Amino acid sequence: MTTGNHSELPQTVQEWLELDKKYRIKGRYDISQVLVRGEGVRVWDVEGKAYIDFESGQVCASTGHCHPAYTKAIVNQAGKLVQTGSGYTSPSRILLAQKLADIMPGNLSRSYFACTGSEATEAAIRMAKVYTGRTEIVALTRGYHGMTHASLSATGLGGKFKSVPGSGLPGFTHIPTPYSYRSPYKDDQDDMAAFRQGIETIRWTTTGKPAAIILEVVMSVAGMIIPSKQYVQAIREWCTQTGALMIIDKAQSGVGRTGKWFAIEHFDVIPDIITTSKSLGGGIPLCGVTTTPEIADRVAELGYHQSSSHTDDPFLAAVGLANIEILEREKLVQNAEVMGRYLKDEFEKIQAKHDILGDVRGLGLMIGLEIVQSKSSKYPSPQHASAISEYCRANGLLLGHRPTGAVSGNCIRILPPLTLTYEEAEEALSIFRDAVAYSESTVEAEFADGTAWM
Template sequence: MNHIDQKIRLFHWTNQSAIFSVWDMSSSQWLKRDREVVAQSPYAPPLVLERGRGCELWDVDGRRFLDFEAGQFCMNTGHSHPSVTEAISRQATVLMQIGNRFTTPARIQLAERLAALAPDPLGVTFFCSTGSEANETALRIAKLVTGRFEVVALARGYHGRTASAYGLSSATRRMRRGAGPQMPGIVHIDTPYAYRCPFACGTCDQRCWRHSVEMIDRASSGEPAAVIVEFIQGAGGIIPVPADWAREVRRFCDERGALLIADEALTGLGRTGRWFAFEHTEVVPDIVVTSKALGGGVPAAAVITSREIAAAALAKGFVQSASHQGDPFQCAVALANLDVMETEDLPGNAERMGRRLMDGLRELTARHRLAGDARGIGLIAGLEIVDSDKDGGGETPELAAAVSVACLERGLIVGGLRPGIREGNTLRLAPPLTVSAQEIDEALTILDSALTDVAAASMAGARQ
């Protein structure tokens, strides 16, 4: 930080308190500096954010935004929750990190807490830091325990950017171009995606699942180590899997001796109104991965499994060994974060506010030709943007990105879609679980206006 950066120049008055903006530079100046020294992804950042509170964020120019992506699904308790920030500063002064040879009361208490939240027989936790790392851990456990190597994953799924997790992912087409050979033994099967069902069942009769079993049996030994499932597919377009389909997958795993891994990186810890998304089905997985929302902004992840599976893995030599793995800092903050979720009944609020959001989104689909389908559970909702002039409501990434930009211009951050994207047409709406009815209504009003303006602009463009 140089002396110019340190100058205190602006006051931004919010309805909560007077807040100093410490920066002497505008967004555009910061973005120029960013481009010079930070390796850019194909999608350059549109905002320079400075601070947050609950569902709200402010940029360095003092503009306010509603964060309906919850910091990419990590901030279930909202930005800068006082209890979480208090735990962060308290634990930072006591003990941050001890390597992986020791344990601490915080680590033990967090594992006990997760065992209490997860249904039986899920009672033992392996800790790590990110969703990708947790999925790698789950896969290593499954392979070791079953003595097999093949893994079944869903088309459109996303499981992370590390080697195996990336190989399992197919959220966009051609996403592994240039990545070279992937982990052998991966079989991708159909996602039960009712809105775009290629089997056109009308009333679902599990045709996609029967086709998937056919694919598994033709493309592999038919005896995989694991099937990995997002119970609500996130990056692929907010697609909840039907309970009947989940039961078929559970039966398949039991019959074939495979382990069922639930990747709850995105959906876990109250977002759907239950602690885990799989609880909306009657299915209990063998291994559950939870990450993003666990640490309340601090990277923390957990792989929860049964005593039996953990013991089998350890007996076969499984070693979990990373620099950050159940650090006292990670665990103490995660505990405070879970305390907030329980004492403020955030899963209950997610259910109530989720209903309000979904009612509003369905109302938008009834009025707007670009709003094709609204779906989700609790506070993980998707609004699929379509070109209704095309057959079957054609996928229109450009229009979807345009709606997302129009929302941003009006002060609403929605997830997933950026200008220049070539694929993906579902806006992801997932505010912190602390969201109020007023904030939900504000977001719906913004979406309404964004959809109106993008539709008008696209009609005008078509006439030219």
């Protein structure tokens, strides 16, 4: 047993990182910063340096860091009741489910709550299997759905994502992602070619009758890849024809970030199940699975129940409800649309001036920037992307970028809080413009692994 002497705490970032290495099991990424405070779009490290946070924490802080009404809700509910057993419910849990029913598309009005996006994926997959009586699940290559066994099996990313023994459960099939910037088809815009190939894959590798297709309509971890409306509508039609359920994973693109409450609304499609997490709770661990009364009632009749230690926690529900109410009251969903359009326009101006910014794509405040060696080659350049990210961090801007990311580490994700103002956006853009110019003039990129961009 070790005992820590808290009378002499570390004072610098480096000292804290040394202590962190001693006691923490290493995660997916190397840690380079120690943050202690946040307010609005900014966070501060242990040495007092401020940063504009264009990651919103882990894509959670949609109302900004430590919004006064958000922190007030935390304190208020913590002083009343934090946790109950799963055999009970509470007003906050009922009201959160009612609020979700109000803002969800179509007749999606029955919700289950737990803590993480991975839990939500697991619950949705189980629900689909019970409802249909089928066992197979179809997902997209490059898609990300979580790190538990079934959610990781649905995840269409290789390498470190599949390095855990047993991470690929049987019954999961992956179909091609429509990726217009790097389409393998003759027509770069032909998402329907990917759809037809996907249906052929299902035909030849499954029974042809899966329980569900699960997909993101803004593929965040993959670098903000967005399928066309035609593609998403074709998936919906195919599900209806075959009796498969359509599960839309909104862990990262839900609850206002794209300029609508849920990204699927951009596609004029109503799925059978929507999963939410991250910005649903605004920072506290909260996820949801929402479906129709028909599906909810039927799976209950068949004996399905999904439970968790925190299924009906009044604390989590109260904070999640307060978070949505802030988004409504301050019209932050509308602000996401306006500020997202502004940022995208500005990034496209930067793209026009610099050969290493190959593609700009996104919806609302969910924008992807694909960094390449040159626009003509489209070769991914994680070296340029890393230089941009490091320059920005050194100058007070945190970007959504990891050198070992899902697309050769050459995609930068822009995910600021929905409270973003023009002044804050311009401050961040000024740093980013300098970072791109610096990267383009100083970095000599090496040839990237071709498997990432085929």
